[in-house]
Amino acid sequence: MHExxxxxxxxxxxxxxxELLWFGQPQFSRIWQREYRSRITKLFLLAAVLAVLLNIITFTFFGLSTILNIVLIVAIGGVILRFCWIYYLGRRLVYVLTSKRLVFFLESAKPIEYKSFPLDKLGEPKLARGTDGYDDVFFSDVKEVVFGISKGGYFESVLLRGKI
Incomplete structure (x- = not known):
C-alpha cells in the first residue's frame, strides 16, 4: 500500500x-516464518498427515471409507485455510502506535482492530536487531511482538516517549 x-x-x-505517533507494516517474510512455525500451524499439518495415513491404512485393509474421506477433506481444508490466513495476515497487518495504545490493524475496506494493548500494559520493550535491516520489538508483560519493522530503534524510542 502506498504511504x-x-x-x-x-x-x-x-x-x-x-494521537497517532507511529505506524508501519511488517516485512512479509517475518510474519510468514513466525506463523508457519507456530503451534496451530503444526497442529493443522499433523492432523492432515494423520488423516492421510489413516485413509491409506483403512483403504489398504478395509476398502474405501466415506467418513475418513470427509475427515481428510476437512483436515486438508484446514491446512489450506491456515496458509491463506498467514498470507492475509502477512500482507494486511499494520502496526499502529498511538498516545494511548499499540494496535494491530488488519487492512480491508475499513480498519479492522485485530489486537489492542494499552501502553501501560506492554511492559518494557526489548529491541532485537535483524541482520536483514528489519527489527523485532518484544514486550516484557505481553506475549506479542512487533515483527519485521524497519527502524525498530525509532519505534522503541517513540514508544518510550509515548509512555511518559
Whole structure:
C-alpha cells in the first residue's frame, strides 16, 4: 500500500481521543516464518498427515471409507485455510502506535482492530536487531511482538516517549 493511502487508512482507525505517533507494516517474510512455525500451524499439518495415513491404512485393509474421506477433506481444508490466513495476515497487518495504545490493524475496506494493548500494559520493550535491516520489538508483560519493522530503534524510542 502506498504511504499516503496507508496514513489515511490508519487515521480512519485511530480513535478521536488518541494521537497517532507511529505506524508501519511488517516485512512479509517475518510474519510468514513466525506463523508457519507456530503451534496451530503444526497442529493443522499433523492432523492432515494423520488423516492421510489413516485413509491409506483403512483403504489398504478395509476398502474405501466415506467418513475418513470427509475427515481428510476437512483436515486438508484446514491446512489450506491456515496458509491463506498467514498470507492475509502477512500482507494486511499494520502496526499502529498511538498516545494511548499499540494496535494491530488488519487492512480491508475499513480498519479492522485485530489486537489492542494499552501502553501501560506492554511492559518494557526489548529491541532485537535483524541482520536483514528489519527489527523485532518484544514486550516484557505481553506475549506479542512487533515483527519485521524497519527502524525498530525509532519505534522503541517513540514508544518510550509515548509512555511518559
Amino acid at each position: 499516503d493511502d496507508l496514513k489515511e487508512f490508519v487515521q480512519a482507525g485511530v480513535r478521536a481521543d488518541e
